[in-house]
Amino acid sequence: MDYKYSISEDELQEMKNFFANRDFAEAIEGVKKCLEDIDRVPLNIAVTGESGSGKSTFINVLRGVGDEEEGSAKTGVVETTKVPTSYFHPYHRNVRYWDLPGIGTPGFKATDYLKLVNFDQYDFFLIITTERFKECHILLAQAIKAMGKKFYFLRSKIDSVLNGYRRGKTRNYEEEDVLKEIREDCIKGLRAGGIQSPQVFLLSCLEPEKYDFYLVQKTIEEDLPRQKRHVFLLSQPNFFQQALDQKRRTFALQIWKWSIVSVMNITTWSGANTTSVVPYLSANGDLTLMVNVLEEYKKAFGLDTRSLQLLADTFGKDLEDLRSVMRSPAASQEITQQLVYHHIKGQGVTDMGRIVTACVSQCFPKISMLASGGVAFGTTFWILRSFLQDMAEDATRVLSKALETSD
Known part of the structure; x- marks a missing residue:
């Protein structure tokens, strides 16, 4: 036996x-x-950032849905989301990802933005950028914190940044050094803006098996209350042995x-x-x-x-x-x-x-x-x-x- x-x-x-x-x-x-x-427990995940930051592609990766698949979040080089748009997980209908309108417009006010997108309905926020975090990201994070909810900073399209280093530097190129430099630069900027102990996750939707994709999953899972932790875990893509x-x-x-x-x-x-x-x-x-x-x-x-x-x-x-x-x-x-x-x-x-x-x-x-x-x-x-x-x-x-x- x-x-x-x-x-x-x-x-x-x-x-x-x-x-x-x-x-x-x-x-x-x-x-x-x-x-x-x-x-039955509902889980609502808000994804926000500037236009062109890759919000929609990121949502599709998390849902396990191709960009061209029916029901996928619409992607494009210009802002395609004017109002909060929800996308159900294909197998876990109580999990919804929300593609929020882009931030960073002239005169952006974080508190007005959060009212516009119905702040109370989300369990946590993912704030995405492809470059350095700006004042709009910091103001939004501070407003979210003041209202008692969690947020996470995501630096996307890391693969493009690394490709640029490879093309521009034929010698003395170490990927880990570049990633460390990017992370520290982001953290420095957030601290200067008043964010205490910021944590920045480096991601690539084209290479989801690399960088901090699993780390952000694990961090969010540990931060969630127990009743929501289970459904979040099971809804995550299977790119890592640790997740399996x-x-x-x-x-x-x-x-x-x-x-x-x-x-x-x-x-x-x-x-x-x-x-x-x-x-x-x-x-x-x-x-x-x-x-x-x-x-x-x-x-x-x-x-x-x-x-x-x-x-x-x-x-x-x-x-x-x-x-x-x-x-x-x-x-x-x-x-x-x-x-x-x-x-x-x-x-x-x-x-x-x-x-x-x-x-x-x-x-x-x-x-x-x-x-x-x-x-x-x-x-x-x-x-x-x-x-x-x-x-x-x-x-x-x-x-x-x-x-x-x-x-």
């Missing part, structure tokens, strides 16, 4: 904390609500909740004319739920056809080359109840379910109150954990293939 899919001490402790001092039925409803809230690892860990901590909800579906469907294709599991209840969860894994890891094609286009790879390194049936095929059934058939699923259940029961006796003496809980847990592990490994292989350079 492979024990790597068993439940961890952190998960056991979270279960005990959740069920402590609660009626069992009340706790079950609490688990359901917790999962529902994750999918964090998504896997986040999903893993939800498995015990999904397992309980899944098992309760057996009771919901009891008495109905249903046939279980897997011992202790209901085809109409928990297998359907598992299919939905696996679809979420697949999209979050960027293993669906649409995401793979965009990744291939971003890094100049062939779609089939990326697909060739995928091993998990759930990643390479349509996810159906039949696929789940064939995956677990003959793999000792019931034995693994009993192992997980026994492990949980030692610290959490209430698990025996679940359907089928809790074995269904362990079985569902093992199935979801094994699929998660397989798809996370596929995502790592796909990313490595995308970033692979030719000799």
Whole structure:
């Protein structure tokens, strides 16, 4: 038996904390609500800057949408946004990116601008420039801070700056030195304008795998309240191994909740004319739920056809080359109840379910109150954990293939 899919001490402790001092039925409803809230919590991200700063392109990269794709933020060399325009994430409809009108016009007043764009509806602001930060950026940041919200300074199109150095300096050119010089120059200007302890992130939308793209993602994630952190993380593009690892860990901590909800579906469907294709599991209840969860894994890891094609286009790879390194049936095929059934058939699923259940029961006796003496809980847990592990490994292989350079 492979024990790597068993439940961890952190998960056991979270279960005990959740069920402590609660009626069992009340706790079950609490688990359901917790999962529902994750999918419903709204996240509104404001992106602002001067005309031509690359706001729209940046939004498209974050959403995993091509500039020419239907529903993409409109890009151009002149300001195309006159009013705040929202763009939903294609897979997480509670996440919206807002392309705000350009700043820096004559007579710009930050407080009037924030009223114009409905300041209160945004969780945080991303302030983008392609050059040095100017007075308009500083005034806006100060007004945002005075109103009690977070902002982040982004210096975009770094690839163009570095290309200019390469062409202009044939000797004594060190990329890290140039990046340090740009960052320090930005910070110096912001401090002179009255911004205390500014942090500047250097980005390129044409080379999102480089520079500070992951750092700004991680910083924002850590700054967000817990209920919004989860949906922000899962909505981020998969250009970094660290992001893939964090998504896997986040999903893993939800498995015990999904397992309980899944098992309760057996009771919901009891008495109905249903046939279980897997011992202790209901085809109409928990297998359907598992299919939905696996679809979420697949999209979050960027293993669906649409995401793979965009990744291939971003890094100049062939779609089939990326697909060739995928091993998990759930990643390479349509996810159906039949696929789940064939995956677990003959793999000792019931034995693994009993192992997980026994492990949980030692610290959490209430698990025996679940359907089928809790074995269904362990079985569902093992199935979801094994699929998660397989798809996370596929995502790592796909990313490595995308970033692979030719000799």
